[in-house]
Amino acid sequence: MSLLTNAVIGTLVAQFFLAAAGTLSFAILFACPRRLLPYCALVGGVGWLVYELAVLLGADSTTASLLAVIPLTLLTRVLAILLKAPVTVFLLTGIFPLVPGAGIYYTAYYFIQNNNALALSNGISTFKIAVVLATGIALVLGIPLPHRRR
Amino acid sequence: MSERVLYPDEEQRRRIMDFIMAAGQTLLENGAEVFRVEQTMEIMARSFHLREFHVYILTNGIFASAGTAEISEVRNVPVRTTHLGRVAAVNELSRQIAAGGLTLDEAEAQLARAQRIPFPNDRVQLVAGLSGAFCFAMIFGGTLRAGLAAAVAGLAASSYLLLCERLNLPGGFRKITTASLITLVCLPLCHLLGTEASHAIIGTLMILTPGIAFTMGIRDFVQGDYLSGTIRMIDALLVAACIAIGTGFVLWCYSLLTGVNIA
Numbered sequence: 001m002s003l004l005t006n007a008v009i010g011t012l013v014a015q016f017f018l019a020a021a022g023t024l025s026f027a028i029l030f031a032c033p034r035r036l037l038p039y040c041a042l043v044g045g046v047g048w049l050v051y052e053l054a055v056l057l058g059a060d061s062t063t064a065s066l067l068a069v070i071p072l073t074l075l076t077r078v079l080a081i082l083l084k085a086p087v088t089v090f091l092l093t094g095i096f097p098l099v100p101g102a103g104i105y106y107t108a109y110y111f112i113q114n115n116n117a118l119a120l121s122n123g124i125s126t127f128k129i130a131v132v133l134a135t136g137i138a139l140v141l142g143i144p145l146p147h148r149r150r
Numbered sequence: 151m152s153e154r155v156l157y158p159d160e161e162q163r164r165r166i167m168d169f170i171m172a173a174g175q176t177l178l179e180n181g182a183e184v185f186r187v188e189q190t191m192e193i194m195a196r197s198f199h200l201r202e203f204h205v206y207i208l209t210n211g212i213f214a215s216a217g218t219a220e221i222s223e224v225r226n227v228p229v230r231t232t233h234l235g236r237v238a239a240v241n242e243l244s245r246q247i248a249a250g251g252l253t254l255d256e257a258e259a260q261l262a263r264a265q266r267i268p269f270p271n272d273r274v275q276l277v278a279g280l281s282g283a284f285c286f287a288m289i290f291g292g293t294l295r296a297g298l299a300a301a302v303a304g305l306a307a308s309s310y311l312l313l314c315e316r317l318n319l320p321g322g323f324r325k326i327t328t329a330s331l332i333t334l335v336c337l338p339l340c341h342l343l344g345t346e347a348s349h350a351i352i353g354t355l356m357i358l359t360p361g362i363a364f365t366m367g368i369r370d371f372v373q374g375d376y377l378s379g380t381i382r383m384i385d386a387l388l389v390a391a392c393i394a395i396g397t398g399f400v401l402w403c404y405s406l407l408t409g410v411n412i413a
Contacts, residue, residue, distance in 0.1 A: 015289065022285030022356075028278040029357075030181070031233040031269050048289070086241040088182055089234045092362060097289060099361030102352045104386065108394035126364075134368035 008056065015052050019097045020045030027093040036089055039079050043094030047072035051098060062128045065098055069136035072098070077140065091137065100129040154253060156199055162254070166198045167214070167221045169258055174205070174212050175225050176265050177240050181232035184209060184370060184378045190244045197247045198254065209370075209381040232362075239264035272312055279308025279357055287353025292346070299339040300350040303332045307357055322392050325358055329396025332358075337404055351397065358393055360386035 023044025027037055047068045054064035076090035103126030110119035158166060174191045178184075184207050195203035195216065205214040210230070215222035243260050246252050252260070269275070283304025288297045307328050314324045332354045340347035367382030 018285045018288050022282055022289060025278040025280075025282030025285065026356075027234075028270055028274060029282065031235045031267070033235045033238050036238070084242070084245070085238050086182070086186070088186065089238055092181065092232070092234065092366075095365065096356075096362070097286075099365050101356050101359030101361030102290065104361060104364055104390045105352060105355055105359050105393055105397075108387075108390035109398060112391070112394045112398050130365045130368050133365050134372050137369060138372040 012049060012052055012056075016045045016049045019048030023093055023096050026096050030093060032089060032093060033085070036083065036085055039083065040090055040093040043072060043075055043079065043090045044097055046075055047094055048097040061125065062132050065129045066132045066136050068098055069095070069133050070140055073137050073140035087141070095133065095137075098129075098133060100126045103129065154198065154250075158199055163200060163217060163221060165254060165258075166195070166200045167216055167223060169254065169261065170194050170198075170200070170203075171212060171214060171223050171225055172265075173240055173243070173261055174207070174214075175227055176236055176261065178207065178209075178212065178227050179230060180236040181230065181234065182237045182240075183366065183373075184375045185373050187212075190241070193244055193248050197250065207375075207378070209378040209385075233267070233269065235267045236264055239267060275312065276305055276308050279311075280305045282357065283307070283354040285353075286356040287350045290349045290353055292349030292353060295343040295345040296340060296347075296350040297353070299336050299343060299345070299347075300353040302339060303335040303350065303354040304357065306335050307332050307354060311357075322388070325389055325392035326396040328358060329355065329393040330400045333397045333400040337400070355393060355397070358389070360389040363389070 020041040024037060024041040027040040027044075032040055050071055051064045051068035054067045055061070059067060072094055073091065076087050076094060079085070079090050080087040103122055107119055107123040107126055110116075110122060113119075155162070170191050173194060174187050177187045177190060182190075188205055188207050191205050191214070192203065200216050202218050203214065203216045205212065207213075210227050212223075212225040212227065214224075240261065243252075243257060243264060246260075247257055270278070280301045281304075284297045284301040287300035288294070292300065310328055310331055311324070314328075333351055336347050336350045336354065340350055363382050363386040367379045367386060370376075370379030370382060
């Protein structure tokens, strides 16, 4: 693919590590068990990498969020089974880069600044992203386990 | 006495109930989802042979009864922090209980231990706040210099939050002042370093923004817990408003002083 030049790959790798480090920081703030910290970082990095890739290929932020949250949640389930820990631990931390924190902030900010048009458009796109993330999570967590379901 | 009996007597039923409520409260307080708390409590009740156990959970409260309403308990859970270590520990406990390996005494002791798992010490929290702000400023498209400004602001914000925790200041005040502080640190620093301030500000604000609460609120809706979802969403909106007020005020003062309009 001609799209993936060296410079682009470099940025993607940098973004992966930034997202992983950011997730790791918040996992520490959320008092994650120490043995699970590197896996939380991995989940965050992977989610953000897929998001960036999707944006690179021309997806808008809502579609990219959906495309990113599905492999992310799959990964959290695999890790939860392998490491015998609740999905919540990986999901809450790993989803941090994808979550529309900035969007909520801008919505409230423009709302207070009395810039209603911008507040509304930011609010709607924030809401869309949150809905898409929740749907993606529900979809993947809804897949039944193939073996020994009590 | 503490052996697991098939038909627990009244005294034991009470103890089991108290234990299950405490476990549920620990989960809910430390950031577990509503339906998962419900699931865990039901599994524990089944494993300890507590019959007719019914539970209804909201984001900020637990209502449960057992044995045709012979026992009923309500717990108010107003404070929510996120401590995933405790969630993982209670989850592990429920796994062991379901596997049948624990008596009630042992389970109670283990729960008490899980509730006492401490937060990481202050220095670690400061470093985490610093690096988190740096990373998110960069992710949002900031330059390296914006990242550095964010790191300073992140350090300031997390030390201020620790101070608030110690002084036990009210939540709304905490959020407004922290947001102001972040903006107040980022604006002159970014001006000095000659880079745009907005990336640094948003990156550092990630420490406060309720993105997780908002998304998890919608997850509650998808699960069918409409009331819990609403509580979370309103909470998220209030926090966002606090942040916007804090930031907006400082930006307004700044533009009054310098005549430069930002954002």
